[in-house]
Amino acid sequence: MNCDRIAALLTCYNRKLLTLACLKALFNQELKREVTIDVYLVDDGSTDGTAEAVTQSYPQVKILKGDGSLFWNGGTRLAFGEAIKHDYDYYLWLNNDTLLQPSALSNLLETSQRLRNQGEPRAIVAGSTCDPHTKALTYGGVMRRSRWRPLKFDLLEPGEAAKRCDTINGNCVLLPREVVQVVGNLEPAFTHYAGDWDYGLRAQRQGCTVWVAPGYVGTCSQNYQPGSEADSSVAIGEGLKKISQPKGLPVKEQVLHPFWEWRIFAQRHGGLFWPIYWLIPYRRLLGISLLGGRRQHRMNQ
Known part of the structure; x- marks a missing residue:
């Protein structure tokens, strides 16, 4: 019997209990064929x-x-990069706050095998996660909103069969060797956000396909919840400082990515009008800052 060798890739910072729970779920997977899992964990x-x-x-x-x-x-x-040196059959991106269902890895592997049988050996397969309390979709495969909004992505609801998508959230993603041989590693120009979206889009340009597996593979809470204090008002100076940091600035239903990293992403994937798509998200910062300033002015009168 063939044995699939999987490298699971995780990174963590001060989330001990979540990381241990994630690893417990990973090592307790119910697998229908012979699989070995080597875990590479970056403690940052x-x-x-x-x-x-x-x-x-x-x-x-x-x-x-x-x-x-x-x-x-x-x-x-x-x-x-460390795992690639050992030439695994599959590479699994896994966020350390994602708790996999016992059948999650089997689902991803079987989806990958079905796609291979259909003539898609270079198929990236994303697993969808839901909120542990509300059961709402939180991460998975994503689609471009429209040709006029090429850098705006919406989550794709999983179904009973695999669905084609444009790119991926990196919370739970299975990459076969054939994809990694073509696309390689994540782009070093990105620090926190956008590297997963960029990878899926680059993969498609190089002849790979991107899919979301059937159903849900586990739970993962959304890192940013709309309605936080960052939604109300922010000074322009404070806002500019935050969007220069790796995690950017949460505003309304999105996060403003670091300015120059977002420029790289927009230039690479935004087409002819990329400068417009690069700058559009930051209009929110100016608007919120002006609104906050007016509120403060009224309070001081």
Whole structure:
């Protein structure tokens, strides 16, 4: 019997309990065929004892050290690069706050095999996650909203069969060797956001396809919830400072990505009118800042 070798790639920072729960679910997968899983975990400067706790509970996990500056894209890229040296059959991106259902990995592997049988050996397969309380869709495959909004993406509801999509959220993604041989690693120009979207879009340009697996593979809460205090008002100086940081600035239903990283993404994937699509999201910052200033002016009168 053939044995599939999978490298699971995770990155973490000060989320010890979540990371342990994620690993427990990963190692408790119910698999229908022979599979080995090697885990590459980047501990990006955690101070809560995450690395020590993982080593104690799961000594087989390969832990790589970061200095706190890697974030999701940088950390996953480091783990990915190390795993690529060993030429696995599959690579699994997995957020450390994602709790997989026992059948999740079987679902992804079977979807990949079905697509291979249909003539799609270079198929990226994303797994959809839902909120653990509301059961609302949180991450998975995404579609471009329209040809006139090429950088605006909407989540694609999973169905009973695999669905073609434009690109992916990186929370739970299965990449076969054939994709990685063509596309390689994540783009180093991105720190936290956009690297997963960029990877899926680059993969399609290089002859790969992108899919979302049937059903849900697990739970993962949305990192940003609309209605936070960042939605109300922000000074222009504070806003500019935040969008220069890796996690950007949450505004309404979206996050304003770091200015120059978003420029790279827009130029690469926005087509002829990329400068317009690059700057459109930041109009919110100006509008909210002006609104906040007017409110403050009225209060001071």
